[in-house]
Amino acid sequence: MAHILILGGGFGGVVAAERLAENLAPEHQITLVSRSDRFVFYPALVRVAFGRADVADVSFDLREAMLSRRVRFIRTEAVRVDFRRRIVTLARGEFDGELSYDHLIIATGRRLATEQVAGFFEHAHHLLSVEAALRFGEAVRRFQEGRAVIGYCPGARLSVPVFETAFALARHLEERQARHRVRITVVTPEQSLDAIAGFGGEDFTARLRQAMEAHGIELLPDFSVRRITEGQVWADDQSKLSYDLLMLVPPFAGASIGLHHYSAEITDYDGFIRTDRHMRVREIERAYAVGDCVSFSGPKMGHMAVRQAEVAAANVQAEVEGREPSALYTHEARLIIDTGDADTLYLHQGLWEDEPHAVRQGRFWSWAKRVHETYWRMEHR
Numbered sequence: 001m002a003h004i005l006i007l008g009g010g011f012g013g014v015v016a017a018e019r020l021a022e023n024l025a026p027e028h029q030i031t032l033v034s035r036s037d038r039f040v041f042y043p044a045l046v047r048v049a050f051g052r053a054d055v056a057d058v059s060f061d062l063r064e065a066m067l068s069r070r071v072r073f074i075r076t077e078a079v080r081v082d083f084r085r086r087i088v089t090l091a092r093g094e095f096d097g098e099l100s101y102d103h104l105i106i107a108t109g110r111r112l113a114t115e116q117v118a119g120f121f122e123h124a125h126h127l128l129s130v131e132a133a134l135r136f137g138e139a140v141r142r143f144q145e146g147r148a149v150i151g152y153c154p155g156a157r158l159s160v161p162v163f164e165t166a167f168a169l170a171r172h173l174e175e176r177q178a179r180h181r182v183r184i185t186v187v188t189p190e191q192s193l194d195a196i197a198g199f200g201g202e203d204f205t206a207r208l209r210q211a212m213e214a215h216g217i218e219l220l221p222d223f224s225v226r227r228i229t230e231g232q233v234w235a236d237d238q239s240k241l242s243y244d245l246l247m248l249v250p251p252f253a254g255a256s257i258g259l260h261h262y263s264a265e266i267t268d269y270d271g272f273i274r275t276d277r278h279m280r281v282r283e284i285e286r287a288y289a290v291g292d293c294v295s296f297s298g299p300k301m302g303h304m305a306v307r308q309a310e311v312a313a314a315n316v317q318a319e320v321e322g323r324e325p326s327a328l329y330t331h332e333a334r335l336i337i338d339t340g341d342a343d344t345l346y347l348h349q350g351l352w353e354d355e356p357h358a359v360r361q362g363r364f365w366s367w368a369k370r371v372h373e374t375y376w377r378m379e380h381r
Contacts, residue, residue, distance in 0.1 A: 002028045002320045005088060005099060007078045007257070008107030009034025009062050010042075012291030012305035012312075014380060016105045019313035021069040028320060031072040031099070033090060037063045039380070043302060044373050045127045046164045046338075049137040050172055055130055058373065065380060074099075078108065078257050083284045103286045103316045106273060107309065108255040110157070110292035110300060116251045117153050119228035125247045127161050136247055140169065144178060146244030149233055151187030153225045155251030155270070157292075157300040160335055162186060163208070165247055167339040170215040184217045187233070187241065189224040204347050204359045211343035252300060255293050268295040277328045279312040286319065288312040296331055298351045303334050336369045344369075 004020055006013050009032060017032045024030070044058040066073040076093025087098045112128060114120040125136040150166045152159060166186050173179040212219060223241070225248060227234040233248075234240045254271025265282055267273055272295035274282045279294075281287040290312050291305035308329055315325030331351045338344050344366040349357035 002102040003100065004028065004030045004103045004105070004316060004320070005101035006030070006032045006105045006107060007081075007088065008109055008291065008293075009036060009039060010107060010109050010291060010305065011302045012107035012109075012309040013105070014039060014062070014065075015306050015309035016107060016290060016313045016316075017066060017071045018069060018380065019310055020317060021071050023313070023317050024320060026070065029072065030070070031074060031101075032062075032066050033074050033076060033078055033088075033099075034062060035075070035077045035093070037061065037073070037075045039065070040130055041302075041373055042128065043160070043369075045130065045133040046161050046168055048130070049127060049133040049140065049165075050168045051137060051141075052168075055134075059130070060380070081106070081257050081287075083281075083287060086286070103319060104288065105309075105312050105316065106257070106281070106287070106289040106293055107291045107305070108257055108293045110252040111255050111271075113155065113251040113253040116155065117225055117228060117248075120153075120248070120250055123228045123230060123246065124233075124250075125245075126250060127165065127247065128158075128249070139245060140172065143182070143245045145181035147183045147185060147242060148245040148247075149185050149187060149241055149243040150247045151185075151220075151223070151225065152189075152249035153251050154189045155253075156249040157252045157298075158249055159188075159299065160301075160337055162188075162247075162249060163212075163337045164339075166212070166217045167215055167337075167343075170217060171340050179216070184215075185220050185241070186212070186217060187220045187223040187225065189222070191222045204345065204357070207343075207345055207359065207361055208337065211337075211339055211345065214343060215339070252292070254295075270295075272296075278315050278325050279308050279329055280315070280325070288316060298331065298333065299335075301333065301335065304331070336365050338366050338369050340366060 006017050020030050038059050039062045041058040047053040063073045074095050076090045076095045078088050079091050080089040087100050127133050152162050224236040226236050232240050273289040274295045275289050279288045281289050290308035292300040311327045311329045314327035318325045334348050336346050342363050346360040346365040
């Protein structure tokens with residue numbers, strides 16, 4: 001009997017656990033460790049903030065979902081991994097101590113490195129947790145006039161919620177006939193819109209620019225946020241911007257689980273875990289990593305974590321069954337920027353291969369995003 005231990009209850013951890021439970025013989029034990037006993041569909045938190053979805057609509061009981069799939073669930077936190085002894089130290093939850101494994105999948109996500117931007121914790125909103133989304137929603141409801149600054153900091157790896165928040169705020173103000181009293185500014189560290197996402201090509205960025213102009217949203221590129229004070233956000237070059245409402249995506253860093261005890265080859269400079277295309281942790285046997293904790297170029301997105309988890313689960317299954325791992329991951333972006341109307345944009349592009357990208361636009365993609373959200377919640381709960 002093999003014991004497969006999965007660290008993390010986000011997209012990557014949940015999908016890896018489900019695939020292994022579906023495909024492995026029942027004598028093997030699968031354990032999922034998560035800091036929270038609820039799964040949250042994070043792409044929907046913009047809608048939660050603007051009152052277009054309830055928290056219950058975008059989350060489910062993770063313990064119940066795992067137990068129904070014969071996966072043991074432990075609500076606690078992984079604080080250290082000993083690859084040599086194949087032991088994980090757990091703490092600050094319902095289990096404190098060491099847990100051994102035969103095969104490991106790390107899906108611990110990313111850490112919000114807010115300490116890299118002075119004043120972020122005190123003054124800025126973000127949308128990367130349920131609690132933060134609800135606080136931002138309260139601020140939006142109090143916001144009547146002035147300037148809203150929305151953007152992301154250097155080192156942030158997620159741009160979609162920035163643009164969706166700007167469009168949602170414009171729509172929210174229009175519905176309340178207050179749009180004329182508010183200036184909405186999107187700030188990014190890149191020098192042009194074409195470089196903002198790092199992919200998409202001229203067609204995608206041209207359509208995004210047109211959608212922003214249609215909704216009266218201005219873009220301020222080349223603004224690298226480094227410091228925030230009350231009412232003002234400051235860039236590297238000491239230029240500043242006044243705000244009355246502020247939402248920023250902070251820098252991302254790898255989640256700390258004691259990997260510094262091993263070769264520097266395991267993690268990159270920012271603490272993200274290096275893997276090969278099989279999703280195996282470099283230099284380590286029987287260990288895989290998936291999702292936001294992985295050191296791949298480009299954005300950190302849920303669909304990437306899902307695909308990486310499927311690859312890792314297939315390769316762990318192969319190892320358990322005495323076969324050579326053969327599943328390979330292909331790095332690609334699939335995203336929808338939901339404007340709430342016919343300007344909604346869809347993009348599909350490979351990030352490792354020089355291949356044509358697909359760009360689509362229309363109300364259908366806004367509808368498709370809602371359908372996908374509902375399907376994911378119902379299928380995995």
